[in-house]
Amino acid sequence: MTALIADVPLQVASLLILFARIGAVWMLLPMFGEDSVPGPVRLLMALGMSLALLGLLGPRVTPFAAQDSALVATILVELGIGLAIGSLIRIIMQAASMAGAIISMQIGFSSALLFDPAVGGQTPVLARLIALAATLVCFAAGLHHQWIAAIVRSYDCFPVGTVPSPQDWAALAIATVGTATSLAVSLAAPFIVFGILFNVALGLSARLAPALQIFFIAQPLNLLLGLALLGVTLGTILSTFSAAMSAWTAGGWTHG
Template structure:
């Protein structure tokens, strides 16, 4: 009976430890971790994935700690790694909101706000549309499998029970914040150039005809031009973002 209890306790410990990293990562990263996904669905999905991958990961897990304090430290470390992995994907999704905000400013749609369920807050119209398209493309191209693989293969990089490289994590997050902002600016570069040229043209026209309220007359033209360019460049922008999203996550994939 004692042997059975010990085996059962070790198995529960393995499931719990795997669930801490997998469940935390899935609750932060896009798709399954978005605000519009019910909490129960997130927990059930994380539990199912944890149960499936636990036998393959079990040889890499440390033995059961002898006291509750060591167990809490181990669980906190796994949750930290899960938050880190989910934050990477969430920062890359933020590039879409950056690009959408720039597009709305250059198109005269800055005051048009709509609720963005992916971010659980209000955002620009182009940013919300691009956020929805980003989630759709992740599922259509099966990149959600890549997210799951990144979490599972992270055990080869972040060994459970080992010291957590906080400095390296902070550097990676800082680089990803810079990269996501740069990615958003690159996606919205045509709108930045067109907006500057349009503003320059209006300024010259205002100098030539000061009595004409050119900025009030050409506001609708600015919106029409912005929407026309958005329709032309949307496909290229989303494919560009999707390739960068995939290449960034592939860097974290290592075989067990």
């Protein structure tokens, strides 16, 4: 009993080290880390996840928890790693919003704005819609389990007690931004082609009938055709995003 009580401070220190990384990632995860979720609820979920993983990851952090002089430094490093990992997930999730913004611009729907708490400002309605739908599809596909598994794998790639190179993190962030941008463009590719063809046809119509007010005819037609195309392709867009997110989770930040 005495040995068990004496072991409590070591276990608490181990939990703090785990909570620094896992809690930082959890605060930035889609849905779990949204501003609409109260802060205490997010903290309790992160603490619960840290407790759940303590038995699995505890042996990796116990040696550092025993070093009282370096405990604060270890926690700060773990906090930085967690924030970096969470930021990478946020970046790749923004691909859905970027695709929605491109689609809104191509079909003439970009003036319909609403407040998005995720970005702290105004965003096109379609961008918000596609981002929410993509998040729900990811959860339905079980990707949140892959996020948790990747957090566990991050302890293999970035062990406790090591300070990752800033150059490696910068290269990983740049690669993630490039991946998110290319994914957004590929998701919106049908609408980019549609916008080019529609505007070429609009220019030809203006040449053939200069006296006709093309804009008043073309704008409603652009919206109608664009929304119809969105209805046809939305399922493919969401499934493609989910597959890309799954592939990135399996080999993204944990292989930095």
